[in-house]
Amino acid sequence: MFDVVTMGRIGVDVYPLQIGVSLREVSSFGKYLGGSSTNVAVAAARYGRKVATITRTGRDPFGEFLHDALQGFGVDDRWVTPVDGLPTPVTFCEIFPPDDFPLYFYREPTAPDLRIAADELDYDAIARAKVFWATVTGLSEEPSRSATLAALRAARGITVLDLDYRPMFWDSREEARRWVQEALPYVNVAVGNLDEWETAVGSRDPRIAATTPLDLAVVKQGPKGVLARRGEEWAEVPPVPVEVVNGLGAGDAFGGALCHALLGDWPLERAMRFCNAAGALVASRLACADAMPTEDEVEGMLAHA
């Protein structure tokens, strides 16, 4: 039985080794494990949780690298399978601190992770996972959409939908909303920023978003901090001031910390402070998956904030 099972995107992040330059000027790149739900798995594993991820790669050397990386981070890769005929996706980024981190996805004609099919899932393992984590990107295309919905319906633990909305993966915001609405009844927890909540429920008002009928709703408001509601309880925590190096991966660090806090049944405000600090720590670092903090590191940041 796994503490956390995540399902969704994976790819190779080919990220510049220079900061503050465009892809026009950058001269060299590093190669990293990437993909939102995969990063969440890595982040949760850093807290000592038993974690697996469900995703698919190309049948190529980049796919093999992703297995190596998952194993290195202690994430079980038994449900990471190859798809013939599609390359493992790559993503380039530009790093313009503090707040501009454009992404350039190479996921055409489609991504292997959108070929996850409902009939290949281990529903028993998904049902027994203490936390099951899926993302809105997984709803963007068949067969992944049906598989994601089937997995959310099967999950019996704490079921989280990461509202992760990337316009380039959708025909329209309305189309995304349609499928988020389809998924939300099967979900206990939803987490997203204001733009993502607008996609999900049609409002950018954080308090309206947070009253969406869920056990726990988490609204990330950037410089205004985090607003969360669990039942009748509300928490609002300010951002942790850091010098941002690379904002990419901060949301996934928040997600991995949220899995950890949910598993520990932490008080709401403590949970949000911890998640916030984990996100801030990763934002202060160049890497994403490779930068996910341990519990001691997050607690250290909270003690000094």
Added chain:
Amino acid sequence: MFDVVTMGRIGVDVYPLQIGVSLREVSSFGKYLGGSSTNVAVAAARYGRKVATITRTGRDPFGEFLHDALQGFGVDDRWVTPVDGLPTPVTFCEIFPPDDFPLYFYREPTAPDLRIAADELDYDAIARAKVFWATVTGLSEEPSRSATLAALRAARGITVLDLDYRPMFWDSREEARRWVQEALPYVNVAVGNLDEWETAVGSRDPRIAATTPLDLAVVKQGPKGVLARRGEEWAEVPPVPVEVVNGLGAGDAFGGALCHALLGDWPLERAMRFCNAAGALVASRLACADAMPTEDEVEGMLAHA
């Protein structure tokens, strides 16, 4: 008026900074101008020729980089235009000397350079180019196929078809042959390796290939050297022994040298020796476009071979 106008593929080569490791293990990458006909243009420009290339990029920072690189190499980029909605292609490679250099193309759903359209060509400039160079890859998809055929028909100088055949760009070898056969009547010169000649004319026999009705036929036989026929004249030159570092780009170096030799109306054997040495020089270097030699460097290699 240009000495050389090439037409075809362009992209960003994201090549490992380590040799002899797969994409599974490589840790960092450099970024380079790439694409066969583009490399030929760069190689010809290194000999002091006035060169332009016809191709298309995405409207993105990688596309801007390609303009910077072309300008840096002295290749006129007036006919390099952006295509909306398609990313600039990237290509990864693995470098396993001496003879294994797998390529991983990210050119889906299609490449901007396959969107070159017949109605955007400057036919007057193509007609007046002393050497016009097109490639078989440009025939793989519309509208580039019609544009390439229209350009070959319009060219009035020395018209070269680079038999550049990449199976991943085609449904079948037969389909490629069909379009090469369509193009050959408009061509004075064709150049390719044994596999490419098989695609073009259905035979791997170098002497049969070389008797294809053309002013000049060049058959690259790898370790057996180069066989060429011009009219009734035959030349066969042995390979230049070098320690191969990266075989990628060697064929394009050969092509750029061929443009230079054709413009100088060199004797056949001297031309083939020069082209061969230019290719060998680039094979002995890690880079491709960045490694294209000057005339002095090639002559130096010939003097010492």
